[in-house]
Amino acid sequence: MNPSKPAESFKGRLALITGASSGIGEAAAVRLAREGLRLILVARRREKLQSVAARVEAAGGQAHVIVADLTNETDRARVLASAQQMGAVEVLINNAGFGWYGYGSRMPVTLAREMLALNVGAAVDLSLSVLPQMVARGRGHIINVSSIAGNLPNQGIAMYAGTKSFLDSFTTALHRELRGTRVHASLIKPGPVRTAFFDYSEGETSGRRIPAERFAIGAEEVAERIWGLVCRPRRVVYVPRVLMLSQWVEPAVGWLIDRLGPLLLRRQPAYERVEERELSPQRTRRTQRRP
């Protein structure tokens, strides 16, 4: 897409947004709908997707809902096949993802696999599936929703930070490979955002609430920056901008985090209480159906 094109030129273009049933994905759907893009909204909860689709339509847009569990390869293939019937996907926003906070040694392996399948596997599958068509058409944009956590391999977020730093490397490399093709790959790296993310990062028996929620910004702010990226593709955007400093935290003070970080994790409330329950058969809140 030509960065200098006015917003008007995106009218009618097809955008696929994963994790569109709440939070950043929902806000991005409503924002893009206001600009006239046609949307494909993907997530597991049908009713939530339908209510987002109603918001999109109220904003003057069109939305097609696909209920899918993106940890599942068959569901991913179904999403791609349904999208294909609607035309060429020109904007792909890989946003579906979740976090978990606690000791890596206590994270249920099944949950870690699920996180890898969603935060990494779904984004890779969908990106590599739509890219050939984008390159052939000479038009398209993949936006991967990462996090500043990708720069901060800190205590408590071993898996989450790992999945986001994968996305960072993957997207940056694609961005470089795509130079000159008129197809773009971009990263959006928010700090804390006020969404259900924090609720679902607490496993029933083993996870804890991710700290930093008190610094959270609204999902609409992230959505606005996503729209900015659609209009003016760039390699990476931090939200808020000041968080670009996060890329220098590890090289500059990683040695200090080595010493103080473990204390911060140990000080988390309820650590002692959950410790015993963690040894019992593990069932996480995430593996139950979300409301």
Ligand SMILES: NC(=O)c1ccc[n+]([C@@H]2O[C@H](COP(=O)([O-])OP(=O)(O)OC[C@H]3O[C@@H](n4cnc5c(N)ncnc54)[C@H](OP(=O)(O)O)[C@@H]3O)[C@@H](O)[C@H]2O)c1
């Ligand atoms: N909130 C933050 O502080 C923050 C900060 C930086 C980055 N991020 C990133 O932003 C992205 C969106 O998170 P959010 O904050 O908007 O949280 P959220 O409101 O919990 O949204 C997560 C979305 O992912 C979908 N999802 C979860 N599991 C799925 C699955 N197996 N298959 C398909 N869809 C699935 C959820 O829908 P269903 O439950 O209906 O499937 C929901 O629409 C994530 O990648 C997250 O890592 C968040």
